[in-house]
Amino acid sequence: PGSHPMIDGRTSHAAVVRAFSGQRPEDPETRPVWFMRQAGRSLPEYRATRAGVAMLDACLDPALASEITLQPVRRHGVDAGIFFSDIVVPLRLAGVAVDIVPGTGPVFEHPVRTADDVARLAPLDPDALAPVTEGVALTVAELGSTPLLGFAGAPFTLASYLVEGGPSKDQLRARTLMHADPGTWQALMDWCADVTGAFLRAQVLAGTSAVQLFDSWAGALSLADYEAHVAPASRRALSHVADLDVPVVHFGTGTGELLVAMRDVGADVVGVDHRIPLDEANRRLGGRTPLQGNIDPAYLDAPWPVLEAHVRDVIRRGGDAPAHVLNLGHGVPPATDPEVLTRIVRVAHGEDVRA
Numbered sequence: 001p002g003s004h005p006m007i008d009g010r011t012s013h014a015a016v017v018r019a020f021s022g023q024r025p026e027d028p029e030t031r032p033v034w035f036m037r038q039a040g041r042s043l044p045e046y047r048a049t050r051a052g053v054a055m056l057d058a059c060l061d062p063a064l065a066s067e068i069t070l071q072p073v074r075r076h077g078v079d080a081g082i083f084f085s086d087i088v089v090p091l092r093l094a095g096v097a098v099d100i101v102p103g104t105g106p107v108f109e110h111p112v113r114t115a116d117d118v119a120r121l122a123p124l125d126p127d128a129l130a131p132v133t134e135g136v137a138l139t140v141a142e143l144g145s146t147p148l149l150g151f152a153g154a155p156f157t158l159a160s161y162l163v164e165g166g167p168s169k170d171q172l173r174a175r176t177l178m179h180a181d182p183g184t185w186q187a188l189m190d191w192c193a194d195v196t197g198a199f200l201r202a203q204v205l206a207g208t209s210a211v212q213l214f215d216s217w218a219g220a221l222s223l224a225d226y227e228a229h230v231a232p233a234s235r236r237a238l239s240h241v242a243d244l245d246v247p248v249v250h251f252g253t254g255t256g257e258l259l260v261a262m263r264d265v266g267a268d269v270v271g272v273d274h275r276i277p278l279d280e281a282n283r284r285l286g287g288r289t290p291l292q293g294n295i296d297p298a299y300l301d302a303p304w305p306v307l308e309a310h311v312r313d314v315i316r317r318g319g320d321a322p323a324h325v326l327n328l329g330h331g332v333p334p335a336t337d338p339e340v341l342t343r344i345v346r347v348a349h350g351e352d353v354r355a
């Protein structure tokens with residue numbers, strides 16, 4: 001990592017990038033740290049910036065997306081920004097009628113359930129990604145030596161939303177399509193892989209130092225189904241950035257049984273949720289893969305000494321891995337007190353923290 005012309009030198013010595021490349025910190029008690037959904041509703045400055053602007057409109061306004069990305073970096077002193085966008089942005093840019101409904105999530109006007117539905121999906125015109133490219137470039141220029149992370153949704157998580165037409169508890173319709181009509185499923189997965197891969201590639205070319213693929217709902221799958229019906233498309237999505245030499249983090253929830261398979265689609269780092277301790281994740285991965293995670297978001301609202309003990313336990317268990325980037329096991333809940341996140345950053349950086 002670091003040989004891409006845009007990122008060469010600028011962030012190659014940053015703690016997050018070094019850890020993603022398997023290097024341990026000089027002080028073994030410290031960790032680089034960022035939080036999934038660090039830009040968002042836990043921050044009053046985010047709520048003020050977003051007031052009156054629809055979620056996807058905010059994502060597609062380069063100046064607004066950049067400002068929202070920078071807010072948690074300024075406030076918490078995290079070691080990386082993550083570009084403010086959403087996994088459904090490239091679907092919208094490919095012409096899919098999707099909205100993000102507050103308190104619900106992505107909702108689709110026309111669910112994709114048949115071979116005809118899939119055939120009607122259009123390819124993504126690379127020029128449509130201009131607002132993303134612009135937003136990333138603006139943000140990278142502001143961040144200087146702090147890395148910006150790009151991200152995208154994995155094909156399975158995107159296909160789940162498309163088939164279900166919105167959020168669902170167990171992705172039942174999507175998993176049924178996978179078995180009932182494997183040809184249509186594969187065509188849908190390939191379309192998702194290329195659209196999300198183009199989104200990822202645009203972010204890296206505009207200057208992100210690493211990327212994360214979110215397969216948030218992969219935990220709904222058996223290992224056999226993941227390997228047969230999902231892994232090939234995730235590998236295809238990542239092939240869009242394979243020549244760009246940036247580290248790839250692969251994250252999902254409930255994926256304790258899938259960690260090896262998720263690494264083996266082409267990831268450098270595996271993101272782990274709170275359901276499996278990092279020392280056990282490291283063991284399952286053969287001790288050769290940097291890890292990211294896995295503070296249980298349920299602790300964020302617990303008394304500080306309880307949370308602090310949990311954070312220190314995560315840091316200790318993460319010390320078994322070749323390298324460890326501290327993060328939550330899933331996104332920041334909207335009701336989180338942002339002060340608590342700042343305090344976790346100070347613990348990760350080895351500062352003395354009192355409640």
Ligand code: CP3
Binds near residue numbers: 041101157
């Ligand atoms: O700070 C960051 O992590 C970057 C921003 C980011 C958002 N969405 C912003 C957002 C990222 C990385 C995502 C990814 C995303 N979006 C995922 C994968 C990560 C995960 O949480 O598992 C998924 C599944 C989505 C789909 C999605 N978009 C959901 C489920 C929701 C929540 C709906 C709700 O209101 O509860 C969204 C909306 C969304 N994406 C918000 C933000 C800040 C909230 C919108 C708002 O502020 O009104």
